[in-house]
Amino acid sequence: MEWSSQEDKETGVQLDAEKITPQDITEPLYPETDLDRGIVGWDSQDDPRNPQNFSAKKKWTLLLFLSAFTFISPLASSMFAPAVGFMAKDFNETNETILSLSVSIFLIGYTIGPLLLAPLSEIYGRRIVLSGANWFFVVWQIGCALAQNIETLIVCRLFAGIGGSGCITLGAGVIADMFPIKQRGAATSIWTMGPLIGPVVGPIAGGFLSEGVNWRWVFWLLLIVGGAVQAAIEIFNKETYAPVLIKKKTAKMAKQLGRTDLQSAYEYGHDVGTPGQLLRRSLSRPILLLCKSPIVLLLAIYIALIYGLLYLFFTTIPDVFTSTYGFSVGLSGLAYLGIGLGFLGGLTLMGLTNDRVVGKLTARNGGKFEPEMRLPTMIIFSAILPISFFWYGWTADKHVFWIVPIIGMFPFGFGMMGVYMPTQTYVIDCYPKYAASANAALTMTRSLVGALLPLAGPRMFRTLGLGWGNSLLGFVALAFVPIPIIFNKYGKTIRERWYLDFDKKKSENE
Numbered sequence: 001m002e003w004s005s006q007e008d009k010e011t012g013v014q015l016d017a018e019k020i021t022p023q024d025i026t027e028p029l030y031p032e033t034d035l036d037r038g039i040v041g042w043d044s045q046d047d048p049r050n051p052q053n054f055s056a057k058k059k060w061t062l063l064l065f066l067s068a069f070t071f072i073s074p075l076a077s078s079m080f081a082p083a084v085g086f087m088a089k090d091f092n093e094t095n096e097t098i099l100s101l102s103v104s105i106f107l108i109g110y111t112i113g114p115l116l117l118a119p120l121s122e123i124y125g126r127r128i129v130l131s132g133a134n135w136f137f138v139v140w141q142i143g144c145a146l147a148q149n150i151e152t153l154i155v156c157r158l159f160a161g162i163g164g165s166g167c168i169t170l171g172a173g174v175i176a177d178m179f180p181i182k183q184r185g186a187a188t189s190i191w192t193m194g195p196l197i198g199p200v201v202g203p204i205a206g207g208f209l210s211e212g213v214n215w216r217w218v219f220w221l222l223l224i225v226g227g228a229v230q231a232a233i234e235i236f237n238k239e240t241y242a243p244v245l246i247k248k249k250t251a252k253m254a255k256q257l258g259r260t261d262l263q264s265a266y267e268y269g270h271d272v273g274t275p276g277q278l279l280r281r282s283l284s285r286p287i288l289l290l291c292k293s294p295i296v297l298l299l300a301i302y303i304a305l306i307y308g309l310l311y312l313f314f315t316t317i318p319d320v321f322t323s324t325y326g327f328s329v330g331l332s333g334l335a336y337l338g339i340g341l342g343f344l345g346g347l348t349l350m351g352l353t354n355d356r357v358v359g360k361l362t363a364r365n366g367g368k369f370e371p372e373m374r375l376p377t378m379i380i381f382s383a384i385l386p387i388s389f390f391w392y393g394w395t396a397d398k399h400v401f402w403i404v405p406i407i408g409m410f411p412f413g414f415g416m417m418g419v420y421m422p423t424q425t426y427v428i429d430c431y432p433k434y435a436a437s438a439n440a441a442l443t444m445t446r447s448l449v450g451a452l453l454p455l456a457g458p459r460m461f462r463t464l465g466l467g468w469g470n471s472l473l474g475f476v477a478l479a480f481v482p483i484p485i486i487f488n489k490y491g492k493t494i495r496e497r498w499y500l501d502f503d504k505k506k507s508e509n510e
Contacts, residue, residue, distance in 0.1 A: 031246075031265030035257075040250040041265035051178045051240040058238070059178050065233045067191050069134055070171055072226050073164035074198030075205070076137075077106045079218050080157075082203050082318060082329050083210035090215070091150045098150060100455050104311075105154050109161020110447030114169040114440030116162075119282035121170050121436050125244035126177065127237055133166025134233065138226040145219035168195055169443050173436030176428045177240035181369055185354030188425045189347055196347075196417060199314070200340035207333035242266065243433075285434060290441040294494050295430060295487075299423050300445040302483045306385070306416055307446035308453035309473055313339065313388075313412065315457035316396075316466065325402040338392075338406040342413020346381070350421045353377070371429035372491040374422045378484035381418025386477035388412030393470025419484070430495060 030050055031041035042050050054062075080087075081103050088099055113133070121129040140163060143156035171191045179187045206218050239245055243266035254262045289296045314336075321332040354374065361373040391408030424439065431438040461469040487494075 030242075031268075033265075035262075038259070038261040038263055039265050039268050040253055040262050041246060049245065051238075051242065051245075052180065054178060054238075061236055062178070062238065062240075063174070063187055063190060065229070065236055066130075066167060066171055066174060067194055068229050069226070069233060070167040070191060070194030071198050071201075072194075072222065072229060073137060073167055074195045075202045076141075076160065076164060076198075076222050076226075077110075078103070078199040078202035078314065079206035079209075079222065080106075080202075080215075081314065082207035082333055083215035083218050085329070086210050086215040087150070087153070093150050096458065097455060100315075100458075102150060102154050102157065104451040104454060105157045106161040106164070107311075107447045107451035109158050109163075110165045110168065111444050111451065113162040113165030114443045114447075115286055116283070117166050118169045118173070118436035118440035119279075119285055121173060121241065122243075122285070122434065123278060123282050125239045125241045126170050126174055126436075127239040130166050130170050131230075131234065131237065133163045133170075134226070134230045136160075136163030137166070138163075138223060138230060141219045141223035141226065145216045145223065165443065165447075169440050170436050172424060172428050172439035174240050176432040176435035177242065181429060182355055182359060184425050184428060185358065185374070185421075186351050188428070189351030189354070189421055192417075192421045192424055193343075193347055196343045196413075196420065197340060199310070200336045200343065200413075203314070203318070203336050204333035208330040211328065211330045282437075285437040286440040286444065289431070289434070289438050289500060290445065292498065293438075293500055294498050295491070296427065296438055296441050298483060298487070299427065300442050302480055303420060303423055303442055304446040304449040305476070305480055306419060308449040309389075309477060310339075310412075310416065311450045311454040312457045312473060313392075313409070315454045316461055316470075320396050320405070320466065321402065324396065324399055327402075335402075335406050336409075338409030339413040342410040342415075343417050344413075345410070346414040346417025347421070350377070350418055354422065354425065369429075370492055371426050371495065372488065374426040374429065375484060375488050375491065378419055378422050379481075379488065381415045382477075382481045382484050383415075384411050385415025385419065386474040386481075387415075389470040389474030389477065393474070394467045396470075397465055397467035431500075 030045055030047070030052065031039070032045070033039065033041045033043060046053055048054075051059075084099050084103060087102070088094070093099060117129055117133055137160050140156050140160035144153055144160060147153035147156060172188075175184055175187045175191060205221075209217050209221065243264065246264045246266055250262050250264045254260065290300060291297070317335050318329070318332050321327040321335045322329065327335070354377070357377065358369070358373045361376075362369045365373075388409050388411045391411070392405045395408055396405040423442070427438045427442065428435045460472075463469075464472065
């Protein structure tokens, strides 16, 4: 038996070598039902129940609703930031670290949630796990809005973050479930918009809302909008994880036909083990990917650094534009537009070019796709990203006219999108079956750094000043530019040498 492609190896589908044609190698082959061998799969390669064969309208509608919630959740991570001062007065809280924690604790939830939600989605399916996580996020907004002390607020923000991590984590899995390789770049660009645009829009909306109404309305608004979007998702959402769909089909056919020998094509040839063993293996998968896959580990560290720099940026903006430039709390949020426009520019460029670049490189490679084809443009974007720290830092330090430091944030947003999106798509392409777990490893790492690193921001900038403080961050970002270069040159070798075959491990050890 031979694998038709890396993606078939991921999904555990084996195909007879004599049945493979050149056309089959360039297109994914889906396992079909073979009752003579006791295998249950899809009815045909065009089976409409296969998520890869969903109509374009159904795919993009589902993705758009998922992306809408993926915008709301990160929005909650930063929307509260401009309201902290108003909350501090109500609770008589003066401890700067505690106040910073009330904002960043949401990202600690992003660290915990993916470790549970991603593996569970690979056992029970995307739909039920995503639905439960989203409603969990929505409900805890009530606790935040009604909190009578800062301790309650922090706990509620933590649980809201755990629920809010569902859409951030499972989106990668849903994209791998529905979209072929040639469309994943465009799909990822839409889904990626939320985690990056949300934290930028959050302070703008939160600033005006808390200043004009009340800081508690930040959470009431999140409750209303989040509940409405999730209600719509409940209507349109469908299960997309093929192994779960075929497992249910197998159970149904076994009952109808009175056969006990039927087995899912996605489990055929593998020792699945007991439910307890399956749960234990699944829950450990994100950690194993982070610890044993150099690809996931290095990219997780790199993205975590960039994400941490983003939130360090956020710690200086409100104070700089209120104290130095005399902006109101509401208007200071508009300063984030520099980063936001950079995100939109990078997103647009990557969405239009990523899949095209992959198509051209695949054609040059004799029609054989390799995940590393996602990465060449990362080198350029990683070199653009550090510019902002020197530009913004020194113009703000010298009190240059306010529009100049705002424009100086643009390269960071532009460069971050050009680094973030290819990384997400690359990991999906490397581990399509376990895309949710691989993305969970990235989300967990970047959220932990994004939550903790900004706590040191105020002291660092007080000691070094805006100019040298931001220059230090710029030099750190420059030091990481070689990572995309390394992956472009040695990524394939690293991936093939340390590839994690979870199915093989199950057969040998359990």
